[in-house]
Amino acid sequence: DVKVTQSSRYLVKRTGEKVFLECVQDMDHENMFWYRQDPGLGLRLIYFSYDVKMKEKGDIPEGYSVSREKKERFSLILESASTNQTSMYLCASGEGTGELFFGEGSRLTVL
């Protein structure tokens, strides 16, 4: 069974804290993605990586950074969490332009 695993399902953090969201895939996919999902909005792309150490900004990268040191792992970093970053974060992986495989999501609340 193919799998994308996100490290935390639920997190509660305080404003100004540094937050790490980790994602691991076991399908040897080149591409990995971080999206956020907010009510009434579609999934919005934060960052995308197409290879180890390679990254590309998505539509809403402000306030986020990413790290991809190994092919299977893609981390999303919030350097200084703010309340407007309270959201559901979804990691996905895929090959070429085929279907994406998603993790179960990480629901982050910033107080």
Added chain:
Amino acid sequence: ILNVEQSPQSLHVQEGDSTNFTCSFPSSNFYALHWYRWETAKSPEALFVMTLNGDEKKKGRISATLNTKEGYSYLYIKGSQPEDSATYLCASKISSGSARQLTFGSGTQLTVLP
């Protein structure tokens, strides 16, 4: 950023009813259209990836059609069951972009009442 619209935003149907919803997308530079099902507390799962105008795909009681010239896709569910309750997402990809250029609609939330 592409504008991908889904309608309706939500709907409730009775068990056994058939239903359909719409995804509209810009038709210029079209490359592919994805449909995903997202059940509560689970991961979104791909239903279909469609690329050709006139494509029709089917998986069990769920089917989808694609019109790339006018920029829309329909998803049909025949004889809805409570386990079909989920949010259905579509996403469109343009040909000139990298793999990142997959733009999602805001989804249709389907509730099937027993």
